[in-house]
Amino acid sequence: MTASRPRSAERRADILRAAFEVIAERGYRGASLAAVAERAGLTQQGLLHHFPSKSALLVAVLEERDRWDTGGSGATGRAAWRLDLLATLVDYNAMRPGVVQTFSALLGESVTDEHPARDFSPRRYARVREDMAGLLRAEFGERLPGGLTPERAAPLLTAVLDGLQYQWLLDPEAVDMAAAFRDFLGLLGMENGK
The missing domain is CATH 1.10.357 (Tetracycline Repressor; domain 2)
Structure with missing residues (x-):
């Protein structure tokens, strides 16, 4: 269980970096969860496992x-x-x-x-x-x-x-x-x- 926590934290950090990049390029309204997921190397469902909504992702960013x-x-x-x-x-x-x-x-x-x-x-x-x-x-x-x-x-x-x-x-x-x-x-x- 402890091994998955660092991996989960690392994955969240990857998602946040990807979200920053996508938002910088497209603005919040133009940034889609699919684009962030793709940039982070995840499926959209995988992203939603860490951030249940676009709003939650924005606040985390x-x-x-x-x-x-x-x-x-x-x-x-x-x-x-x-x-x-x-x-x-x-x-x-x-x-x-x-x-x-x-x-x-x-x-x-x-x-x-x-x-x-x-x-x-x-x-x-x-x-x-x-x-x-x-x-x-x-x-x-x-x-x-x-x-x-x-x-x-x-x-x-x-x-x-x-x-x-x-x-x-x-x-x-x-x-x-x-x-x-x-x-x-x-x-x-x-x-x-x-």
Whole structure:
């Protein structure tokens, strides 16, 4: 039984990688379970054994992306985030445009009422804002240099991170995502963005 668990986890990881690729190429609406199964080297029935619906697969893809970004701690970011580590994450994202594109497309699509990630995205953002407030508090205390509380500044930090990703995806020659984020850290009063 223990031998099948690692194989099952490995198969799920294969499916998630395939789903990322297919969604990046076709968008969520254009991505079919059959295409994901084929890319993962499975039958559609085999895929459904691991993910019972396209919605379940989508949420798993989004959760996996967050685990990648937080070193396994998920969207909660319970890893010991610091502002300088966020800059490192921005650098890392600049090296994987396909993952950033997939996440950004799914996030954009999720604002519609019928989208399967409609419930996931607000919960995720609530956790991210909480985590950003925590890291801002750890860096600056109860007030940032401009006078905002960490809770008031957290949505702004989150918006900068996601907004830079969209701008970079649309025009990578005009927007240096990593440099722009370090400029933002400079605005917060961190010397040289560190």
